Amino acid sequence: MIDQAGQEAAIAAAVAAWPEGVRREEGIDMPVLIVQAPLIRPVCEELKRRGFDMLTDLTAVDWLPMGKVPRFEVVYHLFSTRGMWRVRLKAPVGEEDPVIDSLVPVWPGANWPEREVWDLFGIRFEGHPNLTRIMMPDDWEGFPLRKDYPLEGTERPAPIVRE
Amino acid sequence: MGQIAMDPNRPFFLTKLEKIAHWAQKNSLWPAQFGLACCAIEMMGTAATRFDLSRFGAEVFRASPRQADVMIVAGRVAQKMAPVVRTLYDQMPDPKWVIAMGACASCGGVFNNYAIVQGVDRVVPVDVYVPGCPPSPDALIFGIMKLQEKIAMGKNPGAWEGEVLPLKVEAGGR
Numbered sequence: 001m002i003d004q005a006g007q008e009a010a011i012a013a014a015v016a017a018w019p020e021g022v023r024r025e026e027g028i029d030m031p032v033l034i035v036q037a038p039l040i041r042p043v044c045e046e047l048k049r050r051g052f053d054m055l056t057d058l059t060a061v062d063w064l065p066m067g068k069v070p071r072f073e074v075v076y077h078l079f080s081t082r083g084m085w086r087v088r089l090k091a092p093v094g095e096e097d098p099v100i101d102s103l104v105p106v107w108p109g110a111n112w113p114e115r116e117v118w119d120l121f122g123i124r125f126e127g128h129p130n131l132t133r134i135m136m137p138d139d140w141e142g143f144p145l146r147k148d149y150p151l152e153g154t155e156r157p158a159p160i161v162r163e
Numbered sequence: 164m165g166q167i168a169m170d171p172n173r174p175f176f177l178t179k180l181e182k183i184a185h186w187a188q189k190n191s192l193w194p195a196q197f198g199l200a201c202c203a204i205e206m207m208g209t210a211a212t213r214f215d216l217s218r219f220g221a222e223v224f225r226a227s228p229r230q231a232d233v234m235i236v237a238g239r240v241a242q243k244m245a246p247v248v249r250t251l252y253d254q255m256p257d258p259k260w261v262i263a264m265g266a267c268a269s270c271g272g273v274f275n276n277y278a279i280v281q282g283v284d285r286v287v288p289v290d291v292y293v294p295g296c297p298p299s300p301d302a303l304i305f306g307i308m309k310l311q312e313k314i315a316m317g318k319n320p321g322a323w324e325g326e327v328l329p330l331k332v333e334a335g336g337r
């Protein structure tokens with residue numbers, strides 16, 4: 001059974017604590033909070049204290065084709081294993097210096113998803129214990145999931161041919 | 164050369180040493196046991212009872228490249244995997260052959276993007292290309308038989324046919 005009231009209370013508390021920095025929207029599947037990037041860690045700590053104990057997803061969106069400013073959005077899906085609640089957080093991140101606080105201190109499981117977002121979108125996570133590429137080769141240049149990254153024709157010379 | 168005593172009452176035949184070596188090689192191909200993607204499932208099916216690759220002497224999949232002499236590249240080769248494939252190839256003892264199984268290993272297939280090597284022939288010399296996505300087990304068996312023909316003809320194993328250059332396309336162009 002989903003405890004609707006508890007979910008609302010937890011989300012309302014997060015909005016009330018930072019009236020400037022957190023805005024509530026309705027998503028088609030779950031409530032959405034637009035969080036200013038510098039607030040992401042305190043907001044997540046607050047939500048975790050209030051029952052959202054699990055980070056189920058962490059990814060990013062590049063809004064370049066839509067011309068949205070700021071260009072990137074880091075998206076977090078939180079879940080409460082007790083109340084079966086869900087909430088989605090979106091944190092806009094600018095193009096010039098794409099950086100946001102790491103959530104590894106809050107949920108250790110954020111480690112690899114954050115590396116993935118760094119690898120493919122080039123968004124840095126401040127305070128991440130090991131922010132290195134996770135999927136592409138270590139010496140790869142560029143961030144392939146950015147919308148201005150060429151889809152093809154980026155192939156490098158044959159990797160190694162040992163004599 | 165010493166003299167060979169021959170008993171004219173016994174049957175004998177004459178051949179070239181090379182020829183008999185090729186004959187032996189072609190009938191006991193030992194593939195390296197690794198698969199890179201969906202094509203590998205068909206490769207497993209090829210080795211299993213229904214298609215029974217052992218009928219053609221090529222069923223001894225070896226888990227170590229040191230014991231293998233044919234490499235079936237079954238699947239798409241990721242950029243990150245390419246150096247590994249090359250190392251496996253280098254570790255195989257001569258003579259050795261390579262089969263590019265499937266569209267991906269042959270030319271990148273549907274994955275014309277940043278992540279996939281556009282054909283394993285950029286990394287290792289390929290003897291036989293088997294088309295299909297994935298090729299059916301019969302197609303792989305056909306490829307192996309083509310390789311056997313090639314070996315029987317004594318074609319230089321693993322010869323680079325021409326120069327292999329990385330494809331450079333203008334960004335966004337096809």
Ligand code: SF4
Pocket residue numbers: 200201202237238239264265266267268272295296297298
């Ligand atoms: S050719 Fe088709 S089946 Fe084979 S690896 Fe590529 S996508 Fe998979």
